[in-house]
Amino acid sequence: MISGVKRLLLFAVIATFGMSGVAQAADGVPGVDVSNWTGDIDWASVASGGGKFAFVQATEGTNYLNPSFDAQYGGAADAGLIRGAYHFAQPHESNGAAQADYFLQNGGNWVADGLTLPGVLDIEDNPYKDKNGKNSCYGLSTADMVTWIKDFTTKYQQATGRHAIIYTTTSWWRTCTGNSGKFAANPLWLARWGGDPGELPKSWKKHTFWQSAEKGTLAGGQNSFNGSESQLKELANPPAKATVSGTAKSRTTYTITVANTGPHPLKDVKISGRTFGGQRVVWARGCKFSGTALKCEVKEVPRNHKVTFTIKTRPSRSKGTVGINVTVGPVKLTLKAR
Missing domain, CATH: 2.60.40.290 (Immunoglobulin-like)
Known part of the structure; x- marks a missing residue:
C-alpha cells in the first residue's frame, strides 16, 4: 500500500x-456398460453394432475388484472403443477419499492415451439393504452424503486432473443429497430407463451420458453420449x-x-x-x-x-x-x- x-x-x-464444454446433440453416440455379471463379451460385435464407448466396473467399496476387469477393459480398447472405469460406491463402509484411492489404484486412473474416459463414481440406491441394514442413502444424512461425494471427486481430480463422472438417478440424488447443486463441474451419467432422460438433478443443466436400458441389442447396459463422436473423443483426451x-x-x-x-x-x-x-x-x-x-x-x-x-x-x-x-x-x- x-x-x-x-x-x-x-x-x-x-x-x-482450454477445454470447451460438451455440447448437446440431437442424436447420441451409442455405448455400453458392463461388469463381472455381464460375463464374456464379444467386443467386435459391440463395435460392429455401432457401439463407440464402454464403461467397465473396476471396484466396489474398498474390498471388491471385478475379476473380469482386465479382460473387459482391454477387450473394449482392442475393439477400438473408448473405455472408462467405474466405482460402485459404498458410502457407509469408508470415506470418499479412501474409496477414490482404491479406485485409482485398481483400474480407475485416467491416462492421456486418447482411449480413456474420466473415471465414474456410481452412486445410487443401496442394493444391499437386507445385508447391511442401511436405508437407500446408506444411513448417511444429506449433508454427510454431499461431503462423501465431494471427498471422492476432489481426490480423483487432484490425482488425475479430471473431474470424475457421476452416475446416479434423479430420484436418488434428490432424496440422498437434498438435490445438491454443488457438482456441476462433474459430467452427469444419468440412469433412467425409458424413452427420454426426463428431469435432471439440480447440479446439472444437461446430461453427458444416459443409461436408457438394462439390456438391449449390444452387450450390457444400453447408453448414449450426449454429443458427437468427436466430442466424445475430446472428453477422453481434452x-x-x-x-x-x-x-x-x-x-x-x-x-x-x-x-x-x-x-x-x-x-x-x-x-x-x-x-x-x-x-x-x-x-x-x-x-x-x-x-x-x-x-x-x-x-x-x-x-x-x-x-x-x-x-x-x-x-x-x-x-x-x-x-x-x-x-x-x-x-x-x-x-x-x-
Missing part, C-alpha cells in the same frame, strides 16, 4: 483458457488448460501467475507485456525486458503446478494511472494502479 494521501487501486484479473491471473500490488510491482488446471503439462508458455502510463520495466526475474516491453517463457508447467512472475517498474510520474498489458496465449490481462 502507498502511504500518505495517495490511494492504491489493486486490480486482480483471472482468465481461463486439450491442456490453464488459469492466468494477475495483480497490481502497487504502482511499481505486478505479478502474473499461470496455473496448470488441466490434465496435461503446459508446454512452451509465452508471456508478453507492455507497460503504460509513463513507466518502464526495471526488474523481472526469468524474463527479458527493455524499456516498456517484457517477454517471459516457461518450457513446462506440470499438472497441478503454477509459475509466478514478479515485474517491477519505475514510473516517470507520481500521479495518474499506470499499469501493464499482458498476453498469455489467447488471454489478455490489463493490470493497473493509480
Whole structure:
C-alpha cells in the first residue's frame, strides 16, 4: 500500500483458457456398460453394432475388484472403443477419499492415451439393504452424503486432473443429497430407463451420458453420449488448460501467475507485456525486458503446478494511472494502479 494521501487501486484479473464444454446433440453416440455379471463379451460385435464407448466396473467399496476387469477393459480398447472405469460406491463402509484411492489404484486412473474416459463414481440406491441394514442413502444424512461425494471427486481430480463422472438417478440424488447443486463441474451419467432422460438433478443443466436400458441389442447396459463422436473423443483426451491471473500490488510491482488446471503439462508458455502510463520495466526475474516491453517463457508447467512472475517498474510520474498489458496465449490481462 502507498502511504500518505495517495490511494492504491489493486486490480486482480483471472482468465481461463482450454477445454470447451460438451455440447448437446440431437442424436447420441451409442455405448455400453458392463461388469463381472455381464460375463464374456464379444467386443467386435459391440463395435460392429455401432457401439463407440464402454464403461467397465473396476471396484466396489474398498474390498471388491471385478475379476473380469482386465479382460473387459482391454477387450473394449482392442475393439477400438473408448473405455472408462467405474466405482460402485459404498458410502457407509469408508470415506470418499479412501474409496477414490482404491479406485485409482485398481483400474480407475485416467491416462492421456486418447482411449480413456474420466473415471465414474456410481452412486445410487443401496442394493444391499437386507445385508447391511442401511436405508437407500446408506444411513448417511444429506449433508454427510454431499461431503462423501465431494471427498471422492476432489481426490480423483487432484490425482488425475479430471473431474470424475457421476452416475446416479434423479430420484436418488434428490432424496440422498437434498438435490445438491454443488457438482456441476462433474459430467452427469444419468440412469433412467425409458424413452427420454426426463428431469435432471439440480447440479446439472444437461446430461453427458444416459443409461436408457438394462439390456438391449449390444452387450450390457444400453447408453448414449450426449454429443458427437468427436466430442466424445475430446472428453477422453481434452486439450491442456490453464488459469492466468494477475495483480497490481502497487504502482511499481505486478505479478502474473499461470496455473496448470488441466490434465496435461503446459508446454512452451509465452508471456508478453507492455507497460503504460509513463513507466518502464526495471526488474523481472526469468524474463527479458527493455524499456516498456517484457517477454517471459516457461518450457513446462506440470499438472497441478503454477509459475509466478514478479515485474517491477519505475514510473516517470507520481500521479495518474499506470499499469501493464499482458498476453498469455489467447488471454489478455490489463493490470493497473493509480
